[in-house]
Amino acid sequence: MSAQDRARSFFLTSDFVVPTFAGALFFFVFHSFLLLPLRVEDLGGSPSDIGFIMGVSGVTMLLFTPLSGVLADEYGRKPFIVLGFFALFLACAGFIFLQNLGWGIYALRMLQGAAFSLFFTATGALITEITPEGKRVQAMGLYGMFTILGYAVAPYCGKIIIDLSGFTALFIVISIVCFLGAVLSFFVKDMATDSGTGKNGNGSRFLPPFSHPLALAVGTFFVSGWVFMSQFSFVSLSSRSIGIEDFYLFFVFFTAAVLFVRIFLGWAPDRYGIRRICPPFLFLAFASVLVLAFSRTPFSVSVSGALFGIAHGFTYPSLYLLAMEKSGNRSKAKVFALCNASFTSGGMLGTFVSGIVANEFDYLTMYIFLACMALAGFFAFMIALRVTDKAAIS
Secondary structure (H helix, E strand, O other): OOOHHHHHHHHOOHHHHHHHHHHHHHHHHHHHHHHHHHHHHHHOOOHHHHHHHHHHHHHHHHHHHHHHHHHHHOOOOHHHHHHHHHHHHHHHHHHHHHOOOOOHHHHHHHHHHHHHHHHHHHHHHHHHOOOHHHHHHHHHHHHHHHHHHHHHHHHHHHHHHHHHOHHHHHHHHHHHHHHHHHHHOOOOOOOOOOOOOOOOOOOOOOOOOHHHHHHHHHHHHHHHHHHHHHHHHHHHHHHEEEOOOOHHHHHHHHHHHHHHHHHHHOHHHHHHHHHHHHHHHHHHHHHHHHHEEEEEEHHHHHHHHHHHHHHHHHHHHHHHHHHHHOHHHHHHHHHHHHHHHHHHHHHHEEEEHHHHHHOOHHHHHHHHHHHHHHHHHHHHHHHHHHHHHHHOOO
C-alpha cells in the first residue's frame, strides 16, 4: 500500500483499529467507576469520604504520568498498554470482594490511577505514531470518540446492572470486559522508538522547555480538572439527594455534546484560532456548573451536561494545541504528560475539597464554590493570555 493510500484508509488498518478498540474497552471499564460514589454511600460513606476515595486515584496518576511517558519512549508503547490493562483488571477484581471502606478501597483506587497513566500515555503516543502526519488530528479525534463514549455508555449500562443484580454483579461484568481488553492488548503492534530520551533543549528528562503558552495551558488544565472531576464525582449523589434518579442523563448529554463538537465542529480552533475559541467556552463551563447547582429536574441536569460537553469539546483539545505551540517534536510527549498531570492534580485536589465542602455544608454550596472556581479560571486565563501575547511580541 502506498503512503497516499495509507493516509486515506489509516482508520481501516489493524494498527489503528486494535488500540482504538482496546481504548474503548479500557475506558468503558474505567468510567464505570463514576458510579462508585453510590457504592461508597451504600457502605456508609459521607461526602467527604467520597471526595477522598474518588480523588486518591489522582495521586498515582500524578506520580506515574511523567514516569510512564519517559519509560514508554525508551521501551516502547505496547508493554505499558498491556501493563495498564492488567493493573486495571486487578483493581476491578478487587472490588468484587470489597465490603467496607477500609484501606483496601484506597489501595484499589490508587492502582486504578496507575493503570490509567500507563495506558493513556502509551496509547496516546502510539496513535500519533502509527498515523500519517496529515491525518493525525482526524485519528486522535476518532480515537477520542470511542474513549468518550464510555462517559455515557458505562454509567447507563452500569446503573442497569446495579438495579438488576447489585454492585457485585457490576464489578464481575467489568472485570470480564477488562480481561478481554487485556488479551486484546497483546495484539497491539508497537512502533520503533528512539532510545535514550536525555535532555531536550532547555527541558530535562521529565519536563519540556518552558514557554508562556505552555504555562498558561498547564494552569488552565489544573482549574479545568478541578471542576471536571468534582462534577463527575458528585453529580450522581447530588441528583439522587433531590430525588433525581436519572442522573445518568448528565453523562449521556455530556458525551453527545462532546461527540457533536468533535465530529462537526472540530475544525473551528484551526480556523478561528485557539485564543478566540477558548475564552467563550471556558465561560460556558462556568455557566454549566451554575445550571447544575440549581437543577431540580432531569431536564436541567441534561442541559448542564450538554453545556459542559460543548465547553469541554472545544477547550480540552485547544489547550493541548496551545501548550504545544512552542514545543519541538521531541518535547510533545513530555508536554502531553505535563498537561495530563496538571489536569489530574487539579481533579484530585478538587474532589478532596468538594467532598469536604459538601459534607460541611451541602451540594448547592459545593456547586456554587465550583462555579466560582470556573469563573476565576476564566478571568485568570484572560489576564494570562494578554501577558503571554505581550511576551510573544517582545
